[in-house]
Amino acid sequence: MTVTLKTKTEITVPRSIRLKAGIKPGEQVEFSVSGRTTNITPKLSGDEIQDEREIRDPKVRGAIRDGASLRGWRELFPNALVYGADIDRDILFEEERIKTFYCDQLDQGAIQDLWSQPVLEGGVDVIIDDGLHTFEGNTSFLDGSLSHLRPGGIYVIEDILQTTIERWRNALKTIYSKSHPRDEFAFVQVRNSLNHYDNNLLIIRKDA
DSSP states (O other), rough: OOOOOOTTTOOOHHHHHHHHTOOOTTTOOOEEEEEEEEEEEEEOOHHHHHHHHHOTTTTOOOOOOTHHHHHHHHHHSSSOOOEESSGGGGGOOEEETEEOOOOOOOOOHHHHHHHHHHTTTOOOOEEEEEEEOOOHHHHHHHHHHHHGEEHHHEEOOOOOOOOGGGHHHHHHIIIHHHTTSSEEEEEEOOOOOOSSOOEEEEEEEEOO
């Protein structure tokens, strides 16, 4: 469908839709049309665009940082063993119930090496991808890791960019729902007035 607008034509988004989408009065929005679906998303500011560019930078692939998130998971699950992976070898560490490994999530060989570690050979119950926040990085790690999720396990991809939602929906429909027909896939858009560009999750539950 093609929509043509005259210069300076104003479009009013109904109040009910604004409320559901978390769009405040006066905010600029962008429209895109896919089939019978019209997508209305807040327009990114200059600062938000810069944030997105920084997220896309291949150098920013860390998931461990100072270890705080891994220690948080250890505290939340007192009986669990927590494993992390990062492309930066200099920040890898090991302590009580935490062990980290090298991995470049854009490299299938590195992903295979990660899962060949003796402590990971039996698979895991939960996988959280909070590394390289790009469609390519997420799908690369997903393709190499989903088979290592134990039955009934949960796989979460965090901070999915708003600009990649249509690519994700298409991939889930045409690829993953067919290659993993017994697994459950849920794409979650979390509305937040302070974050319009990457507050989305993909949650996968492995068939038990």
